[in-house]
Amino acid sequence: MTAQHALRAFLTLVLAGWVTASAVAEVAHPVIPKGKGERCVADTSVMRRNHMQLLKHQRDETMHNGIRTERFSLVGCMNCHAYVNSQPVSIKDERHFCNVCHQYAAVKIDCFECHASTPQPVSAAVAPEAHP
Numbered sequence: 001m002t003a004q005h006a007l008r009a010f011l012t013l014v015l016a017g018w019v020t021a022s023a024v025a026e027v028a029h030p031v032i033p034k035g036k037g038e039r040c041v042a043d044t045s046v047m048r049r050n051h052m053q054l055l056k057h058q059r060d061e062t063m064h065n066g067i068r069t070e071r072f073s074l075v076g077c078m079n080c081h082a083y084v085n086s087q088p089v090s091i092k093d094e095r096h097f098c099n100v101c102h103q104y105a106a107v108k109i110d111c112f113e114c115h116a117s118t119p120q121p122v123s124a125a126v127a128p129e130a131h132p
């Protein structure tokens, strides 16, 4: 199965699960927390299907070629997505944005062994309280 096929099959399952869940009251279904702001860094449908490529591509370029673009920054993702009911949550919380689909799709990612899974100051090097 190609990645595209796997994703399509997964999304079909989610939709089917959703429909079934609303027909049967009180059955848990995946709830993807809504992102902050007006829109994502790319079309939502593109992000749904291609975020892994976008992040990995960025990772490779950043790590190997020293190219740095802000568009697909992981810090950026967290600053809009690492919230549930407006409260910041970490990847340890099963409701974390990056967990809900992955649990269904049995996807495991190691990103948060190094990267923060919570909202971060855009420039953590200069904390606001450090200014006189």
Ligand code: HEC
Residues within 6 Å of the ligand: 032, 033, 034, 035, 036, 037, 038, 039, 040, 041, 044, 047, 048, 051, 055, 071, 072, 073, 074, 076, 077, 078, 079, 080, 081
């Ligand atoms: C400026 C805020 C913002 C940033 C930065 C951002 N997003 Fe989004 N994202 C949104 C909004 C708003 C939506 C569409 C509304 C929603 O959450 O359903 C969205 C939707 C998504 C979706 C589809 C969610 C669904 O319901 O199917 C994915 C996946 C996603 N974003 C991943 C990412 C990733 C990965 C990054 C970092 C590269 C990122 N986003 C950066 C605001 C943002």
Ligand code: HEC
Residues within 6 Å of the ligand: 002, 003, 004, 006, 007, 010, 032, 048, 051, 052, 055, 056, 077, 078, 081, 097, 098, 099, 101, 102, 105, 107, 108, 109, 111
């Ligand atoms: C709308 C559902 C959804 C959301 C939300 C989501 N993902 Fe994913 N992600 C998937 C699916 C499905 C796959 C597996 C796709 C495949 O196998 O082709 C995946 C795969 C990945 C992969 C590749 C894993 C591998 O083993 O190759 C990475 C990296 C990733 N996601 C990062 C993230 C990050 C970081 C977030 C939070 C910002 C996030 N994802 C949020 C659905 C989602």
Ligand code: HEC
Residues within 6 Å of the ligand: 055, 056, 058, 059, 062, 072, 073, 074, 075, 076, 109, 110, 111, 112, 113, 114, 115
């Ligand atoms: C072994 C530690 C480690 C792991 C695991 C790791 N990264 Fe990184 N990542 C780094 C370092 C170090 C940088 C460079 C930091 C910088 O440029 O400020 C980086 C940079 C990045 C960047 C660009 C900078 C930014 O603001 O986001 C992205 C995107 C990224 N990684 C995504 C990922 C994704 C997606 C995964 C999981 C599939 C992952 N990383 C796993 C260490 C790691």
